């Protein structure tokens with residue numbers, strides 16, 4: 001569709017990519033069953049953006065939804081000097097109302113694999129996402145690896161119930177959990193109630209899918225030539241599922257994570273959590289008379305969803321030639337030692353910037369618990385469940401509107417240092433709050449994300465935490481409760497902490513991160529499982545807002561900033 005194509009305008013070395021997008025609900029069959037999907041320009045997933053380092057990306061976003069606002073977050077893009085285009089409702093901007101058009105305009109300053117998605121309510125789960133690739137610029141750094149071609153695989157999970165019903169379930173008493181997805185999608189394509197893998201198993205529960213190839217739910221086909229090396233750019237925008245990807249008969253070499261080069265290592269399969277991206281290389285060195293399956297399956301929760309499949313089609317074989325080997329089996333969902341071993345293999349590329357030494361400007365301990373508030377099930381951080389305010393934090397901070405959110409800082413550590421993370425909370429009550437962590441500009445901050453038992457005995461879940469506006473170094477993962485002295489685990493000889501923007505906390509474990517608060521703005525830092533954020537599992541950090549030029553008014557025309565601009569509200573005072 002012509003509308004999907006960017007117009008390119010170059011002046012000297014700088015290029016501006018301009019896109020016109022329309023968001024609307026359409027009918028689509030992501031897995032063979034027709035459903036309502038939140039689409040861009042009439043297609044699902046949204047259009048790919050491919051830019052080069054230094055480019056300016058402009059997206060003119062028109063909201064054609066009938067009754068709800070929309071925003072789009074550019075996941076992994078730091079938005080340095082443009083925090084108001086980060087695309088998070090209540091934090092960086094007011095939602096774009098139905099019928100309105102809003103211009104996002106930001107520079108992409110770091111090569112890597114990224115994606116974009118809705119960041120209002122549960123619009124990501126409704127289908128509002130697409131892939132965003134930033135290539136090295138013509139003059140800039142060379143990539144530390146080579147390949148002959150590349151493919152982008154955007155992974156997601158899909159439910160048949162609408163997100164509106166799910167949201168009501170999450171805030172009902174009794175609580176109604178969204179449960180496991182009906183299907184997993186690769187580039188928006190999956191199969192429900194039938195399986196392409198049934199032919200390998202005479203007692204398969206599902207019938208074999210019958211497909212012509214042109215269906216919206218037909219699997220992706222990656223056409224490759226023998227004896228070449230390809231780059232797979234993998235991004236997970238799942239709402240819930242932790243995934244594992246493998247290519248039948250081929251090992252892969254991991255080279256990039258969350259837009260950062262990592263020390264290459266070879267592996268049979270890749271764990272990928274919601275919010276993460278990886279680049280892997282694979283060489284087409286297998287029998288060229290065959291085609292091969294790529295399989296993606298669920299880990300970290302008891303799987304109730306069949307694998308998603310895509311086909312590696314060695315040319316000149318026909319794509320309809322079925323691989324002789326069945327799809328790779330996904331590793332056991334609860335083999336956490338295996339998951340931890342994979343996460344620990346991700347290390348910074350030799351020669352890349354190591355974390356600054358701990359100066360303990362600030363260490364924030366964030367205890368993740370499942371709680372109840374007035375009979376509702378929520379998630380809380382240090383006993384506070386985040387509830388987004390109607391006035392975006394960025395404007396409230398810039399204009400000193402104190403009434404916009406709770407001014408008492410949230411706790412820097414657990415409510416009770418003796419908290420038993422191995423048992424359900426002794427007192428499950430939590431409070432709702434919207435206060436923020438204000439960080440000294442340019443300070444080094446350590447965060448310890450501490451997992452705990454849920455409301456059910458002997459139960460603790462995976463949570464991938466994503467930070468907007470920053471990359472952080474993943475200092476280490478540990479089991480149990482973080483203790484004084486566990487810092488020594490950060491400094492294992494020869495280990496280079498990787499830079500990432502999303503890091504998982506394992507059940508009953510902790511994850512330690514370090515970052516520099518060098519990006520003026522207000523930034524969410526949250527569990528990337530969408531219903532968990534909806535249930536309050538996140539915090540907001542802010543730094544250096546005083547260094548920002550004027551925040552564009554069109555980003556703040558709601559809540560108290562909206563009233564201020566129209567002359568009816570509390571006047572700003574810095």
Ligand SMILES: O=C1O[C@H]([C@@H](O)CO)C(O)=C1O
Nearest residue numbers: 175177370454455461532535
């Ligand atoms: O937030 C969640 O709620 C359920 C369960 O803990 C309570 O039903 C679940 O699996 C989650 O991840």
